[in-house]
Amino acid sequence: MQPLNTRQQAILERLRAQQYLLIDELAEQMAVTPQTIRRDINDLCDKGLARRHHGGVGLPAGLHNTTLLEREHSEAEAKSALAEQVARHVPNSSSLFLGVGSTMVFVAQALRQHRDLRIITNNLAVARVLCDNPEIEVLVAGGSLRHSDQDVVGAATVGWLNQFRADAAVIGCGGIDLQFGVMDFTPEEAEISRVMAANASETLLAFDHSKWTRRALVKVFPLAQVDLIATDELSSERAARLAEARIHVLASAKTA
Secondary structure: OOOOOHHHHHHHHHHHHHOEEEHHHHHHHHOOOHHHHHHHHHHHHHOOOOEEEOOEEEOOOOOOOOOHHHHHHOOHHHHHHHHHHHHHHOOOOOEEEEOOOHHHHHHHHHOOOOOOEEEEEOEHHHHHHHOOOOOEEEEEOOOEEEOOOOEEEOHHHHHHHOOOOEEEEEEOOOEEEOOOEEEEOOHHHHHHHHHHHHOEEEEEEEOOHHHHOOOOOEEEEOHHHOOEEEOOEEOHHHHHHHHHOOOEEOOOOEEO
């Protein structure tokens, strides 16, 4: 699949915020012709990332959180950078939980050259990325398939994950709230992250900068339960709050 251009990524970001956009308004705002916007929208719709409407474009029907495919395109450069931080932190011959979400797919890609890893995951996209490295053992949970998220969740998944003890849990999130902590979109996602963190020696939270302003409904756990953070950028205020909570931020996050 061809990567999205900068304009298409901007259209997706606006769609997430506004749910529906007019072609003529987009063309004016982006200083291009309506025909150019229509070509961008046609490409997004062909990829299943958007839905055409008369004179405009919206998100695909039935979307709550965005699909994994859309999230893989969103903030891809930031996710790739923070995934490299995670990979540098993870030694060979270790065991990891990798949780839900598109950021974990980038982490899996960054880990592909590691040796003698044991990965425990409910994320089918993670398993797909790692399946061609015989030096990485991948243990995949069973459970109820979420088609748009390419993972499995539910009581069977949680019970299966509870069998294991790992060196680290690498998890993502739907949003970050300095008061309420790590947030996600559904109780099923939150429970997966909780059980992974409860069964790991350290919890590493990996998220891009957009999660600071993303609203998510379900509380996962307080930030105090996080040991390490991998992210692409931090405001000085947020960095100070994390330091107060004694949460270590991996080295290459930019501070504004």
